Amino acid sequence: MFDALSDRLQAALGDVRSRGKLTEDDVNKAMRQVRLALLEADVNFKVVKQFTATVKERALGQDVLESLNPGQQVVKIVSEELTQLMGGAGRDLALAKPGPTVILMAGLQGSGKTTACGKLARHLREEHGMDVAVAACDVYRPAAVDQLIKVGAQAGAHVYEQGTGRDPVDIAEWALDRAKHDRRDALIVDTSGRLHVDEELMEELAEIKKRTRPHDVLLVVDAMTGQDAVNVAEQFAEVANFDGVILSKLDGDARGGAALSVKAVTGKPILYASTGEKLGDFERFHPDRMAQRILGMGDVMTLVEKAERQMDERQAQDLERKIRKEQFTLDDFLEQMKQVRRMGPIGNLLRMMPGVGQQLGNLNVDEKELDRLEAIILSMTPAERANPKIIDGSRRRRIARGSGTNVQAVSQLVKQFAQMKKLMKQVAGGKMPSLQQLTGGR
Ligand SMILES: Nc1nc2c(ncn2[C@@H]2O[C@H](COP(=O)(O)OP(=O)(O)O)[C@@H](O)[C@H]2O)c(=O)[nH]1
Ligand SMILES: [Mg+2]
Known part of the structure; x- marks a missing residue:
């Protein structure tokens, strides 16, 4: 969505954003780039003219250039004016009561x-x-x-x-x-x-x-x-x-x-x-x-809403308790993976995260790899999922056959899961913010 425009606008503002000091010339130069980026994105030329004029006026007034972080201020102004341009606060449908x-x-x-x-x-x-x-x-x-x-x-x-x-x-x-x-x-x-x-x-x-x-x-x-x-x-x-x-x-x-x-x-x-x-x-x-x-x-709000819709608070608490008690199993892992995937292609989700959008570039998150992981876990018995330590050589071969993968893939998953559990234990042990803090609970 808007990849080209987004890249060009970010390039136009990149220089301004990182500078500690800005002159009027810098602002003018950046606005020329912004103008070109908008025109290239097929924005109506009158709209572009008005837009850049407004941004420039605000950026050059109100002591923006003398402020502590002028670059950030200019970017903020551009963001605010873009918001205004697209409709400001937005509007909801007029729902009638009683219907229809x-x-x-x-x-x-x-x-x-x-x-x-x-x-x-x-x-x-x-x-x-x-x-x-x-x-x-x-x-x-x-x-x-x-x-x-x-x-x-x-x-x-x-x-x-x-x-x-x-x-x-x-x-x-x-x-x-x-x-x-x-x-x-x-x-x-x-x-x-x-x-x-x-x-x-x-x-x-x-x-x-x-x-x-x-x-x-x-x-x-x-x-x-x-x-x-x-x-x-x-x-x-x-x-x-x-x-x-x-x-x-x-x-x-x-x-x-x-x-x-x-x-x-x-x-x-x-x-x-x-x-x-x-x-x-x-x-x-x-x-x-x-x-x-x-x-x-980054569109953090949409991301959070998407996640909230998929995972209710109780589930999150259950999960955290399991991690604390080291009861997190491959079944839980599978469930987590499904939750994340329900939110849509992982790539889309990542793109909404601040700072990730641009860096992700044309990197493709491999959905097929996730299919493989899912297949491997589904080929395990409940006992194996609960306690992967029992997965020996012959079990690995059986799981590989059942999931249409190979022994190496199964071994790798078991190993990664063990590492993940270790990491989770550290998180739960307070070395990093707890899951509950991350999901907004207290
Ligand atoms: N990629 C993409 N295709 C869409 C989208 N919305 C509709 N289409 C496709 O555009 C074509 C025309 O859509 P349709 O709803 O039949 O248009 P209508 O003639 O206005 O009713 C169909 O092939 C849809 O699948 C969209 O958001 N993205
Ligand atoms: Mg139609």
């Missing part, structure tokens, strides 16, 4: 609306415990209804559809009645898109809007199309009122332009970011966290 909260998806064909319906449905279900239905109102592409049926089922949402034979406006109205009748908490309405913003599309959208009175109209914008994405959003903003933006396809080689200009150009906030084809690749968009991620300051 009605959300209308709009956007061009292929922008990611149908996918976003599924992702948002899953998000509302998992994060807010909501009972969600999705309505299939794209009747022009035969496959569109089937696609929503599939995505909706994956997301655990009810799919309200009537095939492709009816008028989409009627379907929307029918779906809303049904959602009320079924007492759903939310109804997400998928609509059709065209290749360009045209009158017919806007009329249909306006009509669906009139009949369903959505609490939020979300425009799905394909971040990969860079400047075009912003133009589309601007056109939509002119003719149809929408409330917020879902930026899709922020994975890939998105240059970041859309994320950085859409709020400034349309005045509408980005609510969610879609970062892959899987339903779980979807997160709330937090301008402040995103700015910090782009500047390589």
